[in-house]
Amino acid sequence: xxxxxxxxxxxxxxxxxxxxxxxxxxxxxxxxxxxxxxxxxxxxxxxxxxxxxxxxxxxxxxxxxxxxxxxxxxxxxxxxxxxxxxxxxxxxxxxxxxxxxxxxxxxxxxxxxxxxxxxxxxxxxxxxxxxxxxxxxxxxxxxxxxxxxxxxxxxxxxxxxxxxxxxxxxxxxxxxxxxxxxxxxxxxxxxxxxxxxxxxxxxxxxxxxxxxxxxxxxxxxxxxxxxxxxxxxxxxxxxxxxxxxxxxxxxxxxxxxxxxxxxxxxxxxxxxxxxxxxxxxxxxxxxxxxxxxxxxxxxxxxxxxxxxxxxxxxxxxxxxxxxxxxxxxxxxxxxxxxxxxxxxxxxxxxxxxxxxxxxxxxxxxxxxxxxxxxxxxxxxxxxxxxxxxxxxxxxxxxxxxxxxxxxxxxxxxxxxxxxxxxxxxxxxxxxxxxxxxxxxxxxxxxxxxxxxxxxxxxxxxxxxxxxxxxxxxxxxxxxxxxxxxxxxxxxxxxxxxxxxxxxxxxxxxxxxxxxxxxxxxxxxxxxx
Numbered sequence: 001x002x003x004x005x006x007x008x009x010x011x012x013x014x015x016x017x018x019x020x021x022x023x024x025x026x027x028x029x030x031x032x033x034x035x036x037x038x039x040x041x042x043x044x045x046x047x048x049x050x051x052x053x054x055x056x057x058x059x060x061x062x063x064x065x066x067x068x069x070x071x072x073x074x075x076x077x078x079x080x081x082x083x084x085x086x087x088x089x090x091x092x093x094x095x096x097x098x099x100x101x102x103x104x105x106x107x108x109x110x111x112x113x114x115x116x117x118x119x120x121x122x123x124x125x126x127x128x129x130x131x132x133x134x135x136x137x138x139x140x141x142x143x144x145x146x147x148x149x150x151x152x153x154x155x156x157x158x159x160x161x162x163x164x165x166x167x168x169x170x171x172x173x174x175x176x177x178x179x180x181x182x183x184x185x186x187x188x189x190x191x192x193x194x195x196x197x198x199x200x201x202x203x204x205x206x207x208x209x210x211x212x213x214x215x216x217x218x219x220x221x222x223x224x225x226x227x228x229x230x231x232x233x234x235x236x237x238x239x240x241x242x243x244x245x246x247x248x249x250x251x252x253x254x255x256x257x258x259x260x261x262x263x264x265x266x267x268x269x270x271x272x273x274x275x276x277x278x279x280x281x282x283x284x285x286x287x288x289x290x291x292x293x294x295x296x297x298x299x300x301x302x303x304x305x306x307x308x309x310x311x312x313x314x315x316x317x318x319x320x321x322x323x324x325x326x327x328x329x330x331x332x333x334x335x336x337x338x339x340x341x342x343x344x345x346x347x348x349x350x351x352x353x354x355x356x357x358x359x360x361x362x363x364x365x366x367x368x369x370x371x372x373x374x375x376x377x378x379x380x381x382x383x384x385x386x387x388x389x390x391x392x393x394x395x396x397x398x399x400x401x402x403x404x405x406x407x408x409x410x411x412x413x414x415x416x417x418x419x420x421x422x423x424x425x426x427x428x429x430x431x432x433x434x435x436x437x438x439x440x441x442x443x444x445x446x447x448x449x450x451x452x453x454x455x456x457x458x459x460x461x462x463x464x465x466x467x468x469x470x471x472x473x474x475x476x477x478x479x480x481x482x483x484x485x486x487x488x489x490x491x492x493x494x495x496x497x498x499x500x501x502x503x504x505x506x507x508x509x510x511x512x513x514x515x516x517x518x519x520x521x522x523x524x525x526x527x528x
Contacts, residue, residue: 001025001074001098001167001168001170002074002096002097002098002167002170003027003069003073003074003075003076003077003096003097003098004021004025004027004075004076004077004097004098004100004163004167005069005077005079005093005097005098005099005100006018006021006076006077006078006079006100006102006163007079007081007083007084007093007099007100007101007102007142007145008081008101008102008103008104008142009081009103009104009109009131009134009135009138009142010080010081010109010113010119010121010122011104011108011109011112011113011119012081012102012103012104012109012151013102013104013112013151013156013159014031014078014079014102015031015078016156017102017151017156017159017160017163018031018076018077018078020156020157020160021076021159021160021163021164022075022076024160024164025076025164025167027074027075027076028073028075028076029075029076029077029078030068030075030076030077030078031077031078032061032064032065032068032077032078032079032080032083033045033078033080035064035068036048036057036060036061036064036080039060039064040052040060044118045057045080045118045120046117046118046119046120048060049120049121050120054121058082058085058086061080061082061083062083062086062088062089065079065083065089065092065093066089066092069092069093069096069097070096077097079093081121081134081138082121082138084099084138084141084142084144085137085138085141087141090141090144090175091144091175091399094144094145094146094173094175095396098146098147098166098167098170099144099145099146099173100145100146100147100148100149100163100166101142101143101145101147101148101149102148102149102151102159103142103148103149103150103151103152104150104151104152105152106128106131106132106135107128108151108152109122109131110127110128110131121134122134139178140177140178141177143177143178143179143180144173144175144176144177144180145173145180146166146171146173146182147162147163147166147171147182149162149163169184169192171183171184171185172185172388172391172392172395173395174307174308174327174395174398174399175399176327176398176399176402179327181327181328181329181330181331182330182331183306183307183330183331183332183333183391183395184196184330184331184332184333185333185335185384185387185388185391186332186333186334186335186336187334187335187336187380187381187384188334188335188336188380189334189336190220190223190224190227190334191227192332192334193224193293193295193332193334194223194224194227194228196293196330196332197224197228197230197266197268197293197330198228199330200266200291200293200329200330201264202230202264202265202266202291203230203231203261203262203264203265204230204231204232204233204259204261204262204264204265204266205228205230205231205232205233205265205266205267205268206232206233206235206252206255206256206259206261206265206266206267206268207221207232207233207234207235207268207270208235208237208252208267208268208269208270208271208275208278208279208282209221209234209235209236209237209270209271209275210236210237210238210239210240210243210271210272210274210275211236211237211238211239212239213239213270213271213272213275213297214234214236216340217270217297217337217340220334220336220337221270231259233255233256233259235251235252235255237251237275237278239274240274240427240428241274241314241422241427241428241431241432242426242427242428243274244274244277244278244313244314244427245313245314246313246322248278248313249278249281249282249313252267252278252279252282252286253282253285253286256282256286257286261286261287261290262287263287263290264290265286265287265290265291266290266291266292266293266329267279267280267282267283267286267290267291267292267293268292268293268295269292269293269294269295269296269306269328270295270297271295271296271297271298271301272296272297272298272300272301272305272345273296273298273300273301273304273305273306273432275301276294276296276301276305276306276311277305277310277311277312277313277320277323278311278312278313279292279311280292280294280309280310280311280312280326280328281311281312281313281323281324281326283311283326284311284324284326285324289326291328291329292326292328292329293328293329293330293331293332294306294307294328294330294331294332295331295332295334296331296333296337297337297338297341298337298338298341298345298346298348298349299338299341299345299346299348299349299350299353299387300348300349300351300352300432300433301349302333302335302349302387302391303349303352303353303356303387303390303391303394304352304356304390304394304411306328306331306333307331307391307394307395307398308327308394308397308398308402308408309325309326309327309328309398309402310323310325310404311323311324311325311326312324314423314427317423317485318419318420318423318485319419319422319423319427320419325402325403327402333387333391335380335383335384335387336380338378338380338383339378339380344431345431346378347376347433347468347469347470348431348432348433348434348470349433350368350375350433350468350470351414351432351433351434351436351437351440351465351468351470352390352433352436353368353386353387353390354368354437354440354461354464354465354468355411355413355414355436355440356390356393356394356411357390357506358413358440358457358461358502358505358506358508359410359411359413359500359502359506359507359508360393360397360410360506360507360508361389361393361506362504362505362506362507363506364386364389364390364393365464365505365506367386367389368386368464369460369464369467371386372464372467372468373467375468376468376469394411397410397411406510407510409498409500409510410500410508410509410510411500412498412500413440413443413500413502413508414436414437414439414440414443414500415436415439416439416443416486416497416499417438417439417442417443417446417479417482417486417522418432418435418436418437418438418439418440419435419439419485420439420482420483420484420485420486421435421438421439421474421478421479421482422435423482423485424478424481424482424484424485425482430471433470434470434471437465437468437470437471437472438471438472438473438474440461440465441458441461441462441465441472441473442474442479442522442525443499443500444457444458444461444502445458445525446518446521446522446525447499447501447502447511449521449524449525450513450517450518450521452499452501452511452513453501453502453503454503454504456504456505457502457504457505460505461505476525479522479525480522480523483519483522483523486515486518486519493512495514495515495516496512496513496514496515497512497513497514497515497518498510498511498512499511499512499513499518
């Protein structure tokens with residue numbers, strides 16, 4: 001369990017709830033306002049504010065927050081109401097602690113404040129209007145949290161219990177302003193998905209799955225339906241990447257509109273990456289956009305496809321060429337779903353974990369090398385921290401580049417050739433992870449041939465993929481024949497490709513490579 005930061009508007013109960021929460025968890029409690037005025041030698045927040053002005057006050061506040069977050073000791077920290085309005089402080093808090101936003105209506109705030117002279121940021125013109133103005137200005141900052149609780153009508157004891165339960169869950173957060181969402185990681189706990197959906201308060205649910213998942217995970221589906229007293233409609237699609245078409249998306253639209261859904265519906269993607277992509281695109285376009293929840297059932301979709309909001313379907317000329325960015329409202333990763341996966345599907349997902357480790361985290365790559373044998377046994381306890389770290393990396397990347405206009409493109413490592421192979425093989429010859437594994441090794445060799453990378457990572461990457469029983473060798477003739485599909489790749493810009501290049505294990509960057517040079521380098525490869 002990490003430190004817990006309580007944020008939110010003034011008089012939302014941060015200090016009161018914080019002290020009670022700290023007592024329950026046997027942790028120290030720190031109020032940043034108290035530390036602030038003590039360090040500044042001021043009698044009160046109001047005195048310091050009036051003496052130095054807001055800019056100086058915020059600078060002092062940020063410095064104290066950074067000092068507290070740098071301390072590895074676990075504690076409960078109550079932030080001042082404006083502390084998280086600084087993006088650097090907010091993002092640091094999200095990376096170092098569990099951040100909880102406590103909310104209160106303006107009327108509640110005014111009733112709790114009492115003497116307005118003690119609240120200089122509220123004592124401006126009409127206090128009620130000012131309270132609402134502050135809430136509006138800070139809405140995006142307050143939304144970036146691991147959990148949010150209204151304190152108007154809740155007892156302190158109830159709030160403490162709810163926050164303690166959230167801390168026990170310890171979700172991963174994808175901070176995107178008011179579109180922020182969390183990712184819960186569990187093992188064989190269907191209650192987590194029920195809770196995530198119930199918290200959204202949907203008018204109805206459209207559950208999208210495929211026939212394989214519907215058959216093998218029927219008990220989990222029944223448990224979900226039994227726990228939610230909400231009108232539910234199922235859309236069961238044929239399985240396989242070759243079904244990732246407009247026809248399948250249209251089937252989801254038809255089912256939803258035929259059921260008379262309204263804009264409070266939630267589309268639930270209960271399946272692998274194919275189901276998630278199509279359900280997400282259907283949600284993005286249905287009634288001009290409705291909420292959706294990702295419940296990934298494959299390792300590949302857990303660590304990659306379910307996080308980040310990429311949705312869409314394939315076109316005969318290439319993979320994922322039609323789609324939209326549409327972030328889920330929640331993601332629930334239950335490793336229990338992996339126990340019924342066919343071995344080939346289960347192994348395929350490790351390619352995406354190897355990819356993100358190779359491009360962003362050498363420590364994770366080393367852990368994979370050390371634990372590959374244990375991971376292949378299906379040990380969920382060993383797998384959980386691996387999956388969590390891969391998701392954390394993906395969430396951080398999405399936070400900085402939601403729409404793939406910059407650094408997120410590094411996650412396409414192995415996918416330029418991988419997608420070309422998938423399309424060439426009619427989405428039947430190789431699973432996505434298998435194609436990515438082939439693409440990783442081939443692209444490492446291509447970038448080496450182009451003088452953009454060294455030889456060093458190639459053997460290490462190929463060895464690890466081989467230990468995961470993933471393919472690493474493909475005849476050069478097949479690779480060349482698949483090259484025609486690179487021309488329709490989304491990463492192409494004019495006559496160039498935005499190509500991820502591994503500089504060393506754990507680090508990568510984007511290089512602009514001319515298409516003719518890329519084709520020539522691939523053409524020159526011996527059997528890879």
